[in-house]
Amino acid sequence: TRSFQPQLQAAERALLHLIITGHGWAATSESCGEYCHAVYHLHLNGNNFANVTEWRDDCYLNPGGFAQHGTWYESRNGWCPGSVEPGIYIDITDHLDGLGSNDFTLNLTVWQNLTHRYEHYTDI
Numbered sequence: 001t002r003s004f005q006p007q008l009q010a011a012e013r014a015l016l017h018l019i020i021t022g023h024g025w026a027a028t029s030e031s032c033g034e035y036c037h038a039v040y041h042l043h044l045n046g047n048n049f050a051n052v053t054e055w056r057d058d059c060y061l062n063p064g065g066f067a068q069h070g071t072w073y074e075s076r077n078g079w080c081p082g083s084v085e086p087g088i089y090i091d092i093t094d095h096l097d098g099l100g101s102n103d104f105t106l107n108l109t110v111w112q113n114l115t116h117r118y119e120h121y122t123d124i
Contacts, residue, residue, distance in 0.1 A: 001105045006096060014096060016042070016104075019087030020054040022077025034076045037111040039118060044095040045103055052088065054078035 006014050022034035042050040059080035060073040072081040079085050096102050108121035 001103050003101050003103050005101050006098075008093070008096075008098070013091055013093045016090045016092045017087055018042075018052060018090065019085055020052075020078035021085060022054075022079060032110075034079070035074070036077050038077055038121070039109045041107040041109065042090070043103075043105040043107065044092060045097055047095065049092065049095045050090055052090075054088070056080050056083075059083075 008014060018040070020038075020040065022036060022038070037055055038053065040052045040054075041048055042052065055075065055077060056079060057075040059075055062068075062072050062080060062082050064082065068081070070081070109118035110121050111117075112119045
């Protein structure tokens, strides 16, 4: 959880910029690395305002793919080889406590092949 206190002027909006690449997932119980299919649950002040998955199933469309060796064509969490990941922008203005401190929390669920369902992420 991160706390912050925005200082918006009249008519200004607050945007959350979320960039996900899927790297660093090798420590999960699935040991799936960037192949983990994850859902990111975004909360402000205890309220879930968005559930985001950045799963890319279009990696096979890489224009230079057939000239490459490796796994460029496989789907991944949030990126494809050779792609630029701009992320997503979410307008969070209406979810803020405009008078005080705000608490942001990001929780994860990851697809588990053993149970065939999304489970809360734990760093094992």
